[in-house]
Amino acid sequence: MLTDEQIERYQRHIALKEVGGKGQQKLLNGRVLIIGAGGLGAPAALYLAAAGVGTIGLVDGDSVDLTNLQRQVIHFTPDIGKAKVVSAREKMAAINPGIKVNTYQEWVHADNIMGIIRGYDFVIDGTDNFAAKFLINDACVLAGIPYSHAGILRFDGQTITVRPGQSACYRCIFPSPPPKDAIPTCSQAGVIGVLPGVLGLIQATEAIKFLLGKGELLTGRMLIYNALQMSFDVVQIKKNPKCPLCGETPSIKELKDEVDAVTICDLEKR
Amino acid sequence: MNLTVNGKKTVIADKESLSISGLLGELDVSDPLYVTVELNGDILERINFDNIVVRDGDEIEFLYFMGGGRGQC
Numbered sequence: 001m002l003t004d005e006q007i008e009r010y011q012r013h014i015a016l017k018e019v020g021g022k023g024q025q026k027l028l029n030g031r032v033l034i035i036g037a038g039g040l041g042a043p044a045a046l047y048l049a050a051a052g053v054g055t056i057g058l059v060d061g062d063s064v065d066l067t068n069l070q071r072q073v074i075h076f077t078p079d080i081g082k083a084k085v086v087s088a089r090e091k092m093a094a095i096n097p098g099i100k101v102n103t104y105q106e107w108v109h110a111d112n113i114m115g116i117i118r119g120y121d122f123v124i125d126g127t128d129n130f131a132a133k134f135l136i137n138d139a140c141v142l143a144g145i146p147y148s149h150a151g152i153l154r155f156d157g158q159t160i161t162v163r164p165g166q167s168a169c170y171r172c173i174f175p176s177p178p179p180k181d182a183i184p185t186c187s188q189a190g191v192i193g194v195l196p197g198v199l200g201l202i203q204a205t206e207a208i209k210f211l212l213g214k215g216e217l218l219t220g221r222m223l224i225y226n227a228l229q230m231s232f233d234v235v236q237i238k239k240n241p242k243c244p245l246c247g248e249t250p251s252i253k254e255l256k257d258e259v260d261a262v263t264i265c266d267l268e269k270r
Numbered sequence: 271m272n273l274t275v276n277g278k279k280t281v282i283a284d285k286e287s288l289s290i291s292g293l294l295g296e297l298d299v300s301d302p303l304y305v306t307v308e309l310n311g312d313i314l315e316r317i318n319f320d321n322i323v324v325r326d327g328d329e330i331e332f333l334y335f336m337g338g339g340r341g342q343c
Contacts, residue, residue: 130335151336158336173313178304178335222333233277235331240313 002028006098010052018214024052028099030211033057033117035108035136036126037084039196040150042074044124044204049092051208055100056092059116060084061107071193108132110255113139122210123147124203130177131258137162137170138255141245146210148203148218155192155227157199160218160237161206165246167219172240172247177258195227271326286326290319299332306333 002010002021006028013019013027030053034041037060048056062084064075072084079087085103092101104116108127113135117123123145125136133149140147141164149170150159162169202223209215224233244251271287273280275297282288282296290309294302307314308331314322324330 153334153336156334156336158333173306173333174335175315224333235308235333236311237308237313238311242313242315 006052009096009098013051019212023212023214026211026213027052027208028054030122030207031055031057031120032122032124032207032211033059033120034124034126035059035132036128037072037074037088038062038068038126038128039071039152039191039193040200040203041124041126042072042088043197043200044126044207045088045092046074046095047201047204048207049096049099049101051204052096052099053207053211055102057102057104057116057120058085058088059104059106059108060088061105071191071196073197108135108139110135110257113255114143117143117145120145122207124200124207125149126200126203133170134177134258135255138245138252140164141169141171142255146217148206150199150203152191152195152199154190155195157195157225157227158222159199159202159225160222161210163217163219168237168239169243169246171245171252172243173222173237175240175242175244192227195225198225198227271324273324273326274329276331287323290314290322290324293324293330294319304335307331308333 002024007014010024013024014021032048032053034045034056037045037058045056045058064079064082064084064087066080068075069077074088074091075084083105085105089101089103106112108116117139123136123140125133125147127133127136136147140162144164146161146163148159148161150157206218209217220237222235222237224235241248271282271285273282288296290307299305309322309324310329
């Protein structure tokens with residue numbers, strides 16, 4: 001049962017026929033894990049907290065620094081030096097004290113990710129490196145937990161939602177990380193600050209739709225966004241029978257870290 | 271031949287067919303190691319890029335690796 005305070009707080013949700021009191025209760029009972037409390041995770045965490053998603057997990061081993069503040073809108077200038085998960089939890093609690101925020105001040109790797117994602121209904125990948133992106137995909141597919149992938153680069157973004165076993169996964173598109181030695185060293189990174197805001201909120205929208213059981217998820221199709229052109233393109237993506245993870249004869253049956261995966265900065269040097 | 275590449279009509283002059291590798295070269299795709307190619311809805315295996323041929327009317331999507339938001343090295 002919703003309290004009077006909750007009915008008032010979530011009135012704009014409850015007024016929607018697709019949500020109503022029952023849908024709001026589903027959100028309050030929902031459990032969403034956000035891996036990465038950075039550019040993508042910041043807007044997702046703020047809006048999911050505001051929306052009343054009852055349990056939100058945050059995973060990030062990093063601390064806030066000055067270069068984050070151009071886009072990681074959950075962290076404020078006085079937070080510099082503070083653990084990102086702590087900084088983020090403070091803002092989420094201030095927006096909505098009625099939700100629970102679980103923090104994991106660590107990086108995901110093959111040995112710990114299953115223990116972290118277990119028990120969550122939906123996972124948002126807000127990470128910034130291919131090792132983590134492949135690991136999250138593998139863990140979610142093996143554990144059968146739906147998740148939202150997003151990647152951003154300069155003015156471009158892409159996102160797809162994966163329902164394990166039912167729709168294409170990240171490895172259906174990219175079977176393995178790009179070869180590390182194909183691109184030389186790390187360089188100055190660049191991303192327009194509003195870009196992860198757009199993509200992170202699409203990911204949050206997917207989480208909310210999944211919890212509500214309403215609408216069409218971004219499964220089987222990748223949304224490709226370009227901020228300079230202001231274009232949104234959708235590419236249909238079928239499950240790949242040769243996928244090494246969810247194909248007909250999978251070669252990946254347990255988790256391992258992609259130690260040779262290139263960093264994002266390698267790509268940004270292109 | 272006329273192709274649809276990333277949703278846009280693309281004319282490849284004076285050729286009736288072309289391998290995927292040839293197409294990547296013809297369109298001057300930078301860093302082909304970072305691109306996945308979808309031909310008429312099917313994701314192609316990289317090892318077949320020299321053998322699989324595109325013809326008039328085919329639809330091709332190039333999908334690029336994209337990373338995350340933190341932007342630190």
